[in-house]
Amino acid sequence: MKIKFILSVVTALCFSFCVSAKVVMPQLFQSGMVVQRGKPVIIWGKADKGEKVTVTFRKKVYETSADGDGNWRVRLPKQKAGGPYVIRVNDLEIKDVLVGDVWLCSGQSNMDLQVERVYPQYTTDIDSYSNNDIRLFHVHNETAIHGPKRDVRPTSWKPVTKENAWNFSAIGYFLAREMYEKTKVPQGIIADSWGGTPIQSWISADTMKNNFPMEYRRSLLYQNDEMIRSQMRANQLANQRWFEVMNETDPGMSEDFTALGYDDSKWIKKNQYDNLTGERSYMGSFWVRQHIKVDAAHAGKPARLLVGTLYDQDYTYVNGQKVGETGYQYPPRRYNVPAGLLREGDNALTVRFITKGGNPHFIKDKPYKLIFEDGVEIPLSEQWSVREGARMPRCHNSEINVHYLPITLYNAMIYPLAPYPVSGVVWYQGESNTGDGQIYESMLTKLIENWRQLWNDSDMPFVVVQLANFMEPSDKPQDSGWSWVREAQRLTAKHVPNTELAVAIDLGEAVDIHPLRKREVAQRAALGFEKMLFDPKVKLSPEVISSEVKEGNVVLTLDQQLKPGTLYEFELAGADGRYHNAEAVADGSTITIKSSLKSPKSVRYAWKNNPIRANAYGKNELPLSPFQLVIGE
Template sequence: MEKELKEVLNCEVENFLFVQAFAITLIMTNFAFDYKITLIIFNMKKAFLSLALLLSALVANATVRLPKIFSDNMVIQRNAEIRIWGWADPKENVFIALNGKKVKTVASESGEWEISLPAMKAGGPYTLLVNDIKVNNILIGDVYLCSGQSNMELPMRRTADLYKKDMDSIVNTNVRYVKIPLTFNFREPQKDFKACDWKELNPKNAPEMSALCYYLGMNINISENVPVGIVNSSVGGSPIEAWMHYDALENYPAYRKEADKCYQNGYIEKTLKEEAEKMRTWNNILNETDHGLTEWTSLYFDDNKWEMVDMFSDWGAPDGKIVNGSHWLRQEIDVPEKCAGKEAVLRLGCIVDADSVYVNGVCVGSTGYQYPPRIYKVRPDLLRAGKNIIAVRVISYQGKPSFVREKPYKLTFNNGYEIALSQNWRHKIGSRMPARAGQTFFQYKPIGLYYGMIAPLNKFRFCGTVWFQGESNTSRANEYSDLLQKMVADWRKRQGYSTPFIIVQLANFMDTHDKPFDSEWAALRNAQREASTLIPDAALATALGLGEWNDIHPLKKRDVAERVFLQIERLVYKKDKMIAEGPVVKDVKAGKNGAVVLSFTREDVQKGSLRGFELAGESGFYYKADATSDGKTVTLSCPDVKQPKSVRYAWDDNPILSLYNTNGMPAASFQFEVGYTAPKAKADKSAKPVKEKGAKMVENKAEKKEEKPKNIPEIAPQRKKEAKKQSAYKTKVAVIEERAKIEKEKMKDDSEQFKGEMYLKEKAIKDEFKANKEKREQEAKERKELEKLKKQQDKLDKQQKELDKKKQELNKK
C-alpha cells in the first residue's frame, strides 16, 4: 500500500490537494486490503479530478454515526466493559480506537453496529476515534443517572440566593454534566436523542446545571478522586408512570389506556392544535379588553381612585369569587438622589399565575407560570430621584391570583442600598375572563418519557441512579411503592445490569397542622420509604427538614446532595460503616399497659422526649402520642388509644421533626403496624459487575440473534401482545380507531361549543369595550388637557416667581 501511495504523491499534478484527497480515499475505501492497485499517472488534471470526486463521494455516502450521548467532554464508566454502538451503511467497516485500544466491526444489513472495549481505569483526557469521527476530551470515571421531576431539574441560577459564590467561582474540569433534552414518544422506545451537550463544571456552565447534580458530582469527585459524569434525564411536573415502559404497566390498565390514546396517529398533533387555538383566542380577548395596557403602567397615571389592598389578602377573589383574567397593582416608591440612575434588581417573590412588571412605564420582565422567583433587572436610566411607579399586571388562568408570603419583595441597588416594598398596593381589575381551558402536557402521559429519554441510554453504562420524584403522584400515593418497584426492575432488565438506586424522599412543604392530619405528602413519603426497603440494592435519602413551607422547589440542594452522597458512599463505594441516614425502624412491638416500643437498626437515637408521633387503635383514627427515647428504643403511649394497632411519625405536609440520630441526621416519615419487622435485604444477581469481555469483535449483530449479549433483552418496537397475537392486535386497533372516532366527534362538539361561547363572550366584551371607548378617550383627552394646563400653570407660576423676585430686587435698589 505504501508503494502505491508514494507513486501517487510523486505525480506531477499542479493541485496537490487532489492528490491528498485521492490518497485518503484509497485508505478509507480499503481497496488495498484485497488486491494490488495498478496506478496510472494522470497527465490530464480533468480526468484525475473526476476520479477523485467520484471516490470522495463514495466515502461521503458511507458516513458512520454515533449516538448523541457520545460527544465532546463526556465521561465513560470505569472498570466495566465499554459498549460503543451506532449506525452506518450496511456492511460498512467500522474502526474504533480509545486509550490505545483498537477494535473493528462491520455494520449489519440494517446499518447497526456495536462492539465492546475492555474495561479501563479512571483517567483521561482521551480521544475516541470511530472512522472519521473524533470525540474529544473524554474522561473515564464514574457516571450517574439522575432522573425525576423539577427538584432534580432545578438549575443553579434558581438557587443563587444561597449558592451564588460557588456558582461564580468554582472550576472543576473533572466533573461533567449533560442534560437530556425533553423528548417523548408513545410508539416505540427511541434509540437516540435529538442532541446531547456535555459540559464541564465552571462559572460559565454552572447557572444551567442542576443544583443537586452540581453538588453531588463535586462531592463524589472530591471524595473518590475520580472523574464524575452526571446524566440528568428529568422533566418538571412529570409523574412516575411517564418514566415507565408499557410492559411495566401491565397491572395498570388506566395508564395503558392513556398511552394507547397517545399512540393513535395524529391524536397529539390534533389536540395540541385545538388547544393552541383556544389559548390564542383567550389571550387575544384578554389583551383586547384589558383597560390597563394603554396607560396604567405610566408614571403619570392617577390611580388615587383605585382600591388599596394588602398584597397577601384576597384581592384576587373579591366577595369570595375568584376573578380570572388580568389584575393590575401599582405602588409608588421614593428613590433617594444617590440611587438615581443606578442599576437595580427588583425582587417580587413568586406570583400566581403569570405577570408582567413595569417600572415607570417600561416593562422590565415577565414570567409565564407561578413557580420561578421573580428577579428583574432594572436599567440605570429608568429610575429617577423621588417618585417612581412599579406596576404589576397579574394574569390568572384558573386559580386564585396571589403573591406568595415570606418571599423577598424589594428593590436592590448595585451600591447595596435596598428599598423594601410595602404590602399595600393600589389594585384594579383589568379584564374579567372565564377560566382558561386546560392544557394537555403530553410529556406527563404514561410511557412517553421512558421511550424518549431513558430507552436511548439502555446501552450506556452507569454506576448508580438517583431518583427525585413524587410531587406529581401525591394524590395517588397508594400505588406509588408498587409502581416504583416495577419501574426499577424494568429499567435494570432492559439495561442488562443493576446498580444502586437512591430514592430522595420528598421535602417538607405547605402547612403544619396542629391535629393529626391525613397528609397525601406524608403517604407518598412513606411509599418511597417502603419501596427503598423492597427494591434490591436501594436506599433512601430523606429531604425532610430541608424544605420551605411556601415553595415546592426549596433552595437547599447542596444539603440534599450531601445526604444522597452518603448513601452512594455506602452502596456504591461499599463503605459499610458509613452512617448514611437517620434512625431506621427495625421492629415495632406492643409494650406494657398499651405502650408501643420501636427499636432501630442502630442504637444511636438522640435521647429525650420526642414529638410528631401518633398512635391508632381499631378505629383507625390517629391521636398524638407521648414519646420518649432512651438512645436505643422509643416508647410511645396515648391515653386515647388503649390497644394500639398502628404507629406513624412525621405524618404531615410540613411535619415537626424530633427523631434524629446522634449525628444529627433525621429519620424519614414512616407508618407501621404494631408487630412490624423490617424485611431482610433482597439479593440481586444482576447487581454483580459485568465481566470484562475485552475487545472481542461483534459483527452483524442485527442478523445473528444468537450473538446478542444474554443479559440485554431486545426492545421490540411493538408491544408483547401485538407480537404474540396479530389478530388480537388488529381487533385492538379497530376498537381504538372506533374510540378515536367517537372522541373526535366529541372533541369536535366540545370545540364548537367552546368557540360559540368564546364568540358570544368576545362579542359582548367588544360591544362593552366599544361603548366605553369614546368615554375612555374623552377621559384621556381631558387628562392630557389637564396635564397641559397644569404644566402651563407651573410655567406661569415659575414666571410669576421670577417677576416677584425681580420686583423685590428693584424695590431694594
C-alpha cells in the same frame, strides 16, 4: 482502453466513498465525555450496512461491522479512572475523554430545578467553583408516543463552570461535587428530567402493559398524530383568543396603568397577603401598584427587583417600562431594572397578574425588595393599590400534554441513553403522583426493574429522594397524599436491593414546592451511593427495626443511636384506625411513645404534608424518615 479507464475511475471513486463513509454516533459520544470506570465500555452507533468499524482507544484497536440494519456495537474492557484520552471511530475523533463515575439524575421539577434558582442559597460557593474534571450532560425535553427513539436531542458535554452550570440541575451539580470530593476521580452527570411529569411517563410500554394495563391503554388513546395536532392547534387558538379578548377589554391597557404619572389614588388599598380580589376565585387580569422612593445617590442606577413569588402569571413594570414577566407560578421573580429607569423621588411599580383559576396573590416568606449594586436595599411595602382589570370566563380547552402520558419520556429520554454505563441513578419524583400513593410503590419498583433491565445491570444502584415537607403545617393528624408517596418511597428503598432513601422531610418550604436546599439533598444522595458502592458501614437516616407495647407504651427500636430528647409528630391508632397525637422521647436507640389508648395497634411519624415539628434525628444529623407501621410487625 477508454472504457476500462472509466470503469477503473468509477470503481476507485466508489471504493473511496465506501472507505470514507462516516459512522453516526449518539449524542453521548462527543468530546468532553466521561466514561464509567470499572465497567465494560459500550460504544455504539450507525453506519452503512456491512461497513467495517474500527475503534481505537488507549493504543488498542477494536473492530466490528455494521449489521443488516446499519447498527454496530463495540464492547471495550473495564478501564481505570484517568484521562484525558482520545477515542477514534473510523475517521471520527472524540477528544478530551475522561474515565471516572457517571451518574444519571432523573425525575420531575425538583430534580430539574436549575442552579440559577438556588443561587441565592449558595452564592459565594457557586461563584468560586469550577472543575474541568466534572462534566455536565443535559438531556433536552422530548417525547415519543409510538416507540423508542434512537437518540436524544442535540446536546453536549460541558465542564463545570458557573456559566455552564447555571441552567443545569442543581442536585446533579452538587452531587458531582460531592462525589468528586469523596473519590477524587472525574465525574459525569447526565441530567434527564422534566417538571410536572408523573412516574408513568418514565416507564416502558411493555412494563406498563404487563403491570398497569389501564395506564397503558390511556397512552394508546393518544397514538394518533393527527388527533394530537388538531387538538393542540385548537387549544392554541382558544388560548390566543382568550388573551386577545382580555387585552382588548382591560382598561389598564388603554389607560396605561403602568405609567409613572397615572393617578391610582382612587384604587383600593390592600395588604399583599390579604385576598386581593375579594373573591373566592378569579379569572382574568388584575393590577396592583405601589410607589417607591429613591434617593439622589441611586437615581438612574441599575438595580435588581425581587418580587417574591406570585400566583400565577405576571407582567411587572417600573415607571411604565416592563422589566420582567413570568408565565407560571413557581419561579421567583428576579428582574433587572436597567440604568436610567429609576428617578430621584417617586417611582411606580406595577404588577399585572393573569390567572385562569384561583386568586392572584403574593407568596409569603419570599423576598420583596429593590437591591442596588452597592448593596443598598429598599424593601417593598406590603401595602398595594389594587384594581380589577378584565374579568374573564374560563378558557375552554382540552389540554394534551404528551409528556404527561405514560411511556412517552421513557421512549424519548431514557431508552436512547442505554446501555451507556452509569455508576448509579438518583430518582426525585412523586409530587405529580400524590393521588396515586397506594400504587406508587409498585410503579417505582417496576421503574427500577425496567431501567436495570434496559441497562443490563441488575445491581445498578438507585437513590430515591423522598418528597420534602410542603404546604401549611397542621397540629392535627392528616391522611395526606404526600405521606402515602413518601411511604411508598421508603418501602421501595427498603424492599428493592441496592436501593437507598435520601430523606428530605426537613429540607422543604411551606410556601414553595421547589425548596432551595438542593445541596443538602445531593449530600444525602451521595451518602447513599457511598454506602452502596464504597463503604457499607456508612450510616444513613435512622430506621425502625422493631416495635412493641411495653407497660402500656409503644417502644420503637432503631438501627442506630438518636439525638436524645422530646420528639414530636408521632401518632398512635387503636383498632378503629383513628390516629391521635402522642408524646414521645428518644433515649439511645429507642423511642418511647406514651399511649393514651388501651390497646395501640399502629404508629406513624411525620405523616403530614408539612410535619414542621418533626425532630427525630440520628447522631449523624440525618432525619428519621416518615413512616407508618403496625406495632409488633
